[in-house]
Amino acid sequence: MSNGVILVTGGSGFIGSHLCEKLVALGFETVNLDNFCDNYDPAVKENNISSLLNNPHYHLYRGDIRDHRILDRIFADHSISMIIHLAALAGVRQSLANPRDYVAVDVEGTVNLLEYAAKRQVKRFLFGSSSSVYGDNPVPFKESDRLERPLSPYAAAKISGELFCRTYHRIYGLPVVCLRFFTVYGPRQRPEMAIHHFAKLIDAGLEVPLFGEGNSERDYTYIGDILQGIIAAMEVPCSFEVFNLGNSKTTTLMELVTLLGETMGKQPRLKIMPVQPGDVPRTWADLSRSNRVLGYRPRVDLKEGIKRFVEWYWSQKGK
Ligand SMILES: NC(=O)c1ccc[n+]([C@@H]2O[C@H](COP(=O)([O-])OP(=O)(O)OC[C@H]3O[C@@H](n4cnc5c(N)ncnc54)[C@H](O)[C@@H]3O)[C@@H](O)[C@H]2O)c1
Numbered sequence: 001m002s003n004g005v006i007l008v009t010g011g012s013g014f015i016g017s018h019l020c021e022k023l024v025a026l027g028f029e030t031v032n033l034d035n036f037c038d039n040y041d042p043a044v045k046e047n048n049i050s051s052l053l054n055n056p057h058y059h060l061y062r063g064d065i066r067d068h069r070i071l072d073r074i075f076a077d078h079s080i081s082m083i084i085h086l087a088a089l090a091g092v093r094q095s096l097a098n099p100r101d102y103v104a105v106d107v108e109g110t111v112n113l114l115e116y117a118a119k120r121q122v123k124r125f126l127f128g129s130s131s132s133v134y135g136d137n138p139v140p141f142k143e144s145d146r147l148e149r150p151l152s153p154y155a156a157a158k159i160s161g162e163l164f165c166r167t168y169h170r171i172y173g174l175p176v177v178c179l180r181f182f183t184v185y186g187p188r189q190r191p192e193m194a195i196h197h198f199a200k201l202i203d204a205g206l207e208v209p210l211f212g213e214g215n216s217e218r219d220y221t222y223i224g225d226i227l228q229g230i231i232a233a234m235e236v237p238c239s240f241e242v243f244n245l246g247n248s249k250t251t252t253l254m255e256l257v258t259l260l261g262e263t264m265g266k267q268p269r270l271k272i273m274p275v276q277p278g279d280v281p282r283t284w285a286d287l288s289r290s291n292r293v294l295g296y297r298p299r300v301d302l303k304e305g306i307k308r309f310v311e312w313y314w315s316q317k318g319k
Contacts, residue, residue: 004081004123005029007074009065009113012036014188015128015181015226016086017048022227024057031059031078033070039089040191048188065109071116082234083117085110086128088157091192092278095154106157111164118172125174126233127165130158131182131219131246131283139250139284143180143242152278162242169240177233182246182285186223186305187312194253195220195260195306198268199313202261207271214254214272217282219246222300222308232294246285247298259303263310 006023010016011032023030032049036042052058059078063070065087074080088106089095095102110127117125134141135149150156165176189196201208229245251259254270261268275281290296300308 005031005078007031007033007078007080007083009033009083009085010087010128012045012049013086014048014190015184015223017045017188018223018227019084019086019230020049020052020058022231024052024055026231027057029057029059029078031061031074031080033061033063033065033074034087035064036062039091039094044191066104066112068112071112075116075120080120080122082124082126083113083122084126084128084230085113088128090154090190092132092152092154093276095152095157096278099153102153102157106154107160107164110161114164114168114174118168118174123175124234124238125165125168125176126230127161127176127178129162129178129180130155131180131244131285132280133159133162133180134280134283136280139282140248140286141244141284142286143244143289151280154278166240175238176240177236177238178242179229179233180242180244180285181226182219182221182244182283184221184223184226186309189309194218194256195309196313198257198260199264199310202264202266202268203317205269207269208257209271209273210253210257211273212253212275212279212281214252214257214270216253216275216279217250217284218253218256219248219250219283219285220256220302220305221245221247221298222305224300225298228299229290229294229296232296236294241293243290243294243296244285244287245290245296246283246287247302248285248287249302250282250284251302259306260310263306
């Protein structure tokens with residue numbers, strides 16, 4: 001593994017804050033560039049990074065991935081050897097309401113970072129992509145699938161991000177790994193995502209909206225398994241690579257809410273709703289490539305992962 005400094009973008013968010021903790025624990029000098037935007041409560045992001053602030057191997061820069069001044073400063077202050085690019089506006093439904101913002105952050109922001117990576121001889125660029133790129137392709141989703149069926153501006157922006165990664169690899173020989181994450185959950189999950197949002201509704205005795213009549217299926221992946229995949233991707237021999245990081249087991253929304261209610265010891269009140277625009281009917285990762293090449297094997301099943309999430313949820317309540 002390289003000795004230089006790792007730049008994590010979006011390191012104050014759900015996945016990024018866990019990743020920064022892991023990198024620092026593994027002995028990496030780690031820089032977090034995050035603008036603490038208000039797509040959800042910035043206080044949550046401040047809380048996510050609180051354990052790292054006094055660590056001498058962790059360096060926080062508050063700013064935007066599109067801002068040249070802050071990136072110039074980071075590259076002047078540190079010898080960046082790898083960029084793990086997680087900063088984004090994430091979320092399918094909000095992208096239908098604000099598509100231009102998604103293009104500005106998820107596409108333009110990615111291109112800006114690729115420019116720095118290529119021109120400053122960064123040794124590797126890891127891009128946090130999404131299972132959304134597959135749209136409503138037939139399952140299970142394979143990395144070699146054609147990406148012609150996006151169902152939201154978010155999905156289109158992630159496909160564009162991957163396309164720019166490939167282009168920068170071809171022009172400049174930049175080594176790139178695109179990691180397609182499948183519905184990640186666990187402690188610190190974004191508050192508007194299904195499991196976290198539903199936990200709050202169940203806890204408050206409010207109705208849980210089951211869009212798609214509860215029949216939509218997702219491949220839920222525990223945060224610890226995603227970290228395992230990212231760490232493996234930092235080391236794998238690479239030119240331009242794409243890997244699915246999922247759990248390879250699909251669960252219906254109805255099954256998910258039932259399990260969540262049982263784990264919380266509360267009976268969910270269900271409200272059956274039609275399919276929402278932008279939502280794909282199912283996701284399911286084919287993991288044969290990431291298994292073979294990365295040695296990636298998800299270890300935490302949904303029952304155990306939900307138990308850990310609920311423990312975290314109760315521990316946070318009222319804080
Ligand atoms: N959580 C999932 O299930 C999931 C699934 C697939 C892909 N992803 C991708 O993984 C990455 C991380 O997702 P997450 O769930 O941790 O989201 P998150 O919103 O918790 O984290 C993203 C972080 O990026 C920061 N950010 C946003 N715009 C920025 C900008 N212009 N400049 C600097 N920082 C900016 C935000 O403040 C936030 O802290 C995203 O790229 C997302 O698209 C997540």
